Amino acid sequence: MITVALPKGGLLKDSIRLLQDIGLDFSAFLDSGTRQLQLPDASGKAKGLLVRAQDVPVYVEYGQAHLGIVGYDVLREKKPSVAHLVDLKFGYCRLSVAVKESSSYRSALDLPANGRVASKYVNCAREYFQSLDLPVEIIPLSGSVELGPITGISEAIVDIVSTGRTLHENGLIEIERLYESTARLIAHPLSYRLNVGNMDELISKARHAITVGAG
Amino acid sequence: MITVALPKGGLLKDSIRLLQDIGLDFSAFLDSGTRQLQLPDASGKAKGLLVRAQDVPVYVEYGQAHLGIVGYDVLREKKPSVAHLVDLKFGYCRLSVAVKESSSYRSALDLPANGRVASKYVNCAREYFQSLDLPVEIIPLSGSVELGPITGISEAIVDIVSTGRTLHENGLIEIERLYESTARLIAHPLSYRLNVGNMDELISKARHAITVGAG
Numbered sequence: 001m002i003t004v005a006l007p008k009g010g011l012l013k014d015s016i017r018l019l020q021d022i023g024l025d026f027s028a029f030l031d032s033g034t035r036q037l038q039l040p041d042a043s044g045k046a047k048g049l050l051v052r053a054q055d056v057p058v059y060v061e062y063g064q065a066h067l068g069i070v071g072y073d074v075l076r077e078k079k080p081s082v083a084h085l086v087d088l089k090f091g092y093c094r095l096s097v098a099v100k101e102s103s104s105y106r107s108a109l110d111l112p113a114n115g116r117v118a119s120k121y122v123n124c125a126r127e128y129f130q131s132l133d134l135p136v137e138i139i140p141l142s143g144s145v146e147l148g149p150i151t152g153i154s155e156a157i158v159d160i161v162s163t164g165r166t167l168h169e170n171g172l173i174e175i176e177r178l179y180e181s182t183a184r185l186i187a188h189p190l191s192y193r194l195n196v197g198n199m200d201e202l203i204s205k206a207r208h209a210i211t212v213g214a215g
Numbered sequence: 216m217i218t219v220a221l222p223k224g225g226l227l228k229d230s231i232r233l234l235q236d237i238g239l240d241f242s243a244f245l246d247s248g249t250r251q252l253q254l255p256d257a258s259g260k261a262k263g264l265l266v267r268a269q270d271v272p273v274y275v276e277y278g279q280a281h282l283g284i285v286g287y288d289v290l291r292e293k294k295p296s297v298a299h300l301v302d303l304k305f306g307y308c309r310l311s312v313a314v315k316e317s318s319s320y321r322s323a324l325d326l327p328a329n330g331r332v333a334s335k336y337v338n339c340a341r342e343y344f345q346s347l348d349l350p351v352e353i354i355p356l357s358g359s360v361e362l363g364p365i366t367g368i369s370e371a372i373v374d375i376v377s378t379g380r381t382l383h384e385n386g387l388i389e390i391e392r393l394y395e396s397t398a399r400l401i402a403h404p405l406s407y408r409l410n411v412g413n414m415d416e417l418i419s420k421a422r423h424a425i426t427v428g429a430g
Contacts, residue, residue, distance in 0.1 A: 008358075038365070049366060051359060051362065052356075052358040052359065054357045055356050055358060055359075058355065062331075062368050064366050064367060140273065141267075141273060142269045143267040144252055144266060144270075147252055151264060151274070152279060153273075153274060
């Protein structure tokens with residue numbers, strides 16, 4: 001039996017729809033009544049594990065889940081040893097540098113050397129500013145990163161932007177885009193090589209579902 | 216004007232009550248209507264910053280908040296450079312090792328060498344097992360840590376326990392206690408030394424409120 005790790009939060013609905021397209025029904029996770037974090041799929045062929053988005057690659061890396069669905073942003077930040085299989089196209093967002101609209105900064109290189117940048121994505125932020133040869137101090141925040149420039153703890157933030165509404169509501173503007181992110185189907189590398197639970201067939205179906213959906 | 220960082224979540228109500236006892240009224244943070252993350256206190260003497268519990272010591276370390284309230288567990292895990300001032304006595308919990316009730320493990324030393332331990336508190340967990348000279352692999356999870364032994368990704372977990380209900384509901388039992396935690400009043404070290412905003416008076420009042428409350 002194959003185990004699939006599903007992400008709580010914004011990607012869950014589309015993940016369940018994609019899995020339904022390839023024959024695995026985990027729609028029971030959407031019943032608000034259930035607090036279950038583990039469920040068999042309706043056909044009994046597979047098991048679903050509902051975990052935080054950040055924990056999906058952990059379960060897959062350790063082989064406790066054979067397949068998982070998670071945003072590229074999480075993979076890029078955590079760099080887990082998992083096989084990246086299919087770009088599922090949903091869950092679009094981007095990692096961007098933002099500053100106060102009232103500031104004079106209009107590109108990353110306008111930021112002061114030895115300035116401060118607040119982010120949940122500390123590794124991505126550090127790599128980006130290193131690639132620019134701009135020495136900055138990265139301040140790790142776990143939530144409400146948009147408070148950074150407002151409180152003055154940092155000149156800029158590196159954060160996920162989807163519609164841009166949060167930035168706008170907080171008087172911030174996007175000045176650089178580090179990369180774009182969508183949901184990805186990932187696998188435990190050894191299970192993938194051994195084709196555990198005939199996962200190749202599921203993966204082919206997922207690739208097909210994406211092509212049809214996009215066509 | 217002095218700035219105080221308050222933690223979202225379980226410690227917020229008691230934090231606001233404590234601050235009221237020392238003359239700072241941030242009860243507006245409790246209005247469900249307000250999404251404000253920054254508020255002046257009712258008297259205009261101070262400003263409140265409502266942030267995630269984990270971010271409280273970050274704002275205090277960088278001096279963006281002069282005072283903050285946060286659980287000892289967060290201080291112990293993150294080791295920020297802040298001054299620990301007053302044990303506020305509320306928000307009691309403990310960091311514990313738990314295993315499946317059906318397992319044979321009844322103390323940390325029963326765990327297999329090179330076993331796995333899942334935790335959000337990776338630094339505390341690592342230090343604890345090092346102090347026992349028991350080599351284990353720490354698996355960083357960000358939520359639902361109780362799933363660790365249930366899914367089999369780990370033999371044990373290191374997690375916060377307050378009533379023990381979550382453990383019980385998941386068929387887990389506590390076998391060791393690493394330390395107990397309560398809320399702490401912390402300060403930015405330099406601001407504390409310089410007595411910014413006459414914070415000494417506030418700190419004395421907090422010490423007094425705690426003694427009276429406990430008496």
